[in-house]
Amino acid sequence: MKTKRHGAVVGLIAAGALLLTACGSDNNAGSGAPTNTSGVPVECGGKTKLNAEGSSAQKNAIDTFIQAYQQRCPGSDLAYNASGSGTGVKNFNAGQVDFGGSDSALSKDKGEVEAAAKRCATNPAWHLPLVFGPVAIGYKLNGVQDLVLNGDVTAKIFNGGIKKWNDPAIKALNSSATLPDKDITVVYRSDESGTTDNFQKYLKIASKGAWTQGDGKQFKGGVGEGKEKSAGVAQAAGSVDGAITYVELSFAQENKLSLAKLDNGSGPVELTSESVGKAIDGAKIKGEGNDLVLDLDSIYGSTTAGAYPLLLATYEIVCSKGYDADTAKAIRAFLTVAATDGQAGLADAGYAPVPKSFQDKLLTAIKAIA
Structure with a gap:
C-alpha cells in the first residue's frame, strides 16, 4: 500500500x-x-x-x-x-x-x-x-485564512448557539479579520466515531459550561449536516463556503480546509509540531498494568502556553x-x-x-x- x-x-x-x-x-x-x-x-x-x-x-x-x-x-x-x-x-x-x-x-x-x-x-x-493525531477545526470561508476560536465559541457554533460568521463572539476573538454576514454550516460525523467522542469531551471541558450536550461517539450538538467517516466530513466541508467541521489533520489537509487556531486561555495556538508535542507531553495513563488507557482531560482543559489542546489517541x-x-x-x-x-x-x-x-x-x- x-x-x-x-x-x-x-x-x-x-x-x-x-x-x-x-x-x-x-x-x-x-x-x-x-x-x-x-x-x-x-x-x-x-x-x-x-x-x-x-x-x-x-x-x-x-x-x-x-x-x-x-x-x-x-x-x-x-x-x-x-x-x-x-x-x-x-x-x-x-x-x-x-x-x-x-x-x-x-x-x-x-x-x-x-x-x-x-x-x-x-x-x-x-x-x-x-x-496520536491532532484534531483540526477545519473550515472554508472565502477571504478568511486566519481564524481564532476558543472552547466557549466552538461549543456554541457546534450546538447552534452561534449561527453567523460575523457573530460578536467570533469578532471578539478576531478583531483584525473581516468576517462575512454568512450562515455557519456545521458538518459532523453521522456514524459512531471516536473522533466525535474526543471532540465532544474537549468541548465539555474547554467550553466551561457552554457545551451541555455530553459526549459519546454520536454527535449530540443538534445542528448541521452529518456525513460518514473522516473523509466524508472533510469533503463536505471543503465544498461549501461557510462550512466548519472537526476532523483529523491529514483529512483537513487533503481537502484544503483552513485550520482554526485555538485559544486555551494563554493566547491563540496554531496547530504545529511544537504545539502538538507540548500537548502530548501532558498525557497521563489512567489504565492499570498493561491496559494503557489515557487520561486526556488534563490536555483538553490545559492552559499551558503554546499547547494545542485538541487531539486524540x-x-x-x-x-x-x-x-x-x-x-x-x-x-x-x-x-x-x-x-x-x-x-x-x-x-x-x-x-x-x-x-x-x-x-x-x-x-x-x-x-x-x-
Missing part, C-alpha cells in the same frame, strides 16, 4: 516524538533480511494475514504500519477495514476481527468492557495507544489472552513493528509519533499478549 504524504506535517516529530534507542538484534537477521531500523527485535511468523477494523482516523497510520510490517516480516500481511470506531469495537467484541481500532476506550456503561472480556475467553482486553484494542498461538504471535509481531519502525513514517501521514514515555510500556504490553 502507498502511504499518503503530507509534507506540511513532516515536522510533527517534536517533543513528543518517539526516540528509539533500544538495543537488540532482529530475530530474522541474516543474509537478505530486512533492515532493522529501530534496534528492537521482532519475532515474525504465525498467522500470515491478520484482520482488523475500526477507526478511520488511523487509516493512514495503519497503512504505514502495514508497509513496515511487510518489510520486517516478508509474507505477512494485515487487512484493515476503516469502518469507524463503533463498528470496529462491535466486530472485535463479536470475534470477527483479530483486533479493533478505536479513538476512545471501551465503555463499561455500554457493556463493551464485559463483551470484550467474553470475546477474549474471560480475559480483559487491553488498550494500546499507538497513534487511537487505541488498538487487543485481547490480553485468549488468542490461538499463531494469531497471538502475528499480533505481537505486527504491533511491535507498529510501535517501532512503523512510527518513523507517521509524520508524513499527518500524525505525531508515539511519545517516548509510552514506548517501553507499549512494548511490555505487546510482549505479554497471549
Whole structure:
C-alpha cells in the first residue's frame, strides 16, 4: 500500500516524538533480511494475514504500519477495514476481527468492557495507544485564512448557539479579520466515531459550561449536516463556503480546509509540531498494568502556553489472552513493528509519533499478549 504524504506535517516529530534507542538484534537477521531500523527485535511468523477494523482516523497510520510490517516480516500481511470506531469495537467484541481500532476506550456503561472480556475467553482486553493525531477545526470561508476560536465559541457554533460568521463572539476573538454576514454550516460525523467522542469531551471541558450536550461517539450538538467517516466530513466541508467541521489533520489537509487556531486561555495556538508535542507531553495513563488507557482531560482543559489542546489517541484494542498461538504471535509481531519502525513514517501521514514515555510500556504490553 502507498502511504499518503503530507509534507506540511513532516515536522510533527517534536517533543513528543518517539526516540528509539533500544538495543537488540532482529530475530530474522541474516543474509537478505530486512533492515532493522529501530534496534528492537521482532519475532515474525504465525498467522500470515491478520484482520482488523475500526477507526478511520488511523487509516493512514495503519497503512504505514502495514508497509513496515511487510518489510520486517516478508509474507505477512494485515487487512484493515476503516469502518469507524463503533463498528470496529462491535466486530472485535463479536470475534470477527483479530483486533479493533478505536479513538476512545471501551465503555463499561455500554457493556463493551464485559463483551470484550467474553470475546477474549474471560480475559480483559487491553488498550494500546499507538497513534496520536491532532484534531483540526477545519473550515472554508472565502477571504478568511486566519481564524481564532476558543472552547466557549466552538461549543456554541457546534450546538447552534452561534449561527453567523460575523457573530460578536467570533469578532471578539478576531478583531483584525473581516468576517462575512454568512450562515455557519456545521458538518459532523453521522456514524459512531471516536473522533466525535474526543471532540465532544474537549468541548465539555474547554467550553466551561457552554457545551451541555455530553459526549459519546454520536454527535449530540443538534445542528448541521452529518456525513460518514473522516473523509466524508472533510469533503463536505471543503465544498461549501461557510462550512466548519472537526476532523483529523491529514483529512483537513487533503481537502484544503483552513485550520482554526485555538485559544486555551494563554493566547491563540496554531496547530504545529511544537504545539502538538507540548500537548502530548501532558498525557497521563489512567489504565492499570498493561491496559494503557489515557487520561486526556488534563490536555483538553490545559492552559499551558503554546499547547494545542485538541487531539486524540487511537487505541488498538487487543485481547490480553485468549488468542490461538499463531494469531497471538502475528499480533505481537505486527504491533511491535507498529510501535517501532512503523512510527518513523507517521509524520508524513499527518500524525505525531508515539511519545517516548509510552514506548517501553507499549512494548511490555505487546510482549505479554497471549
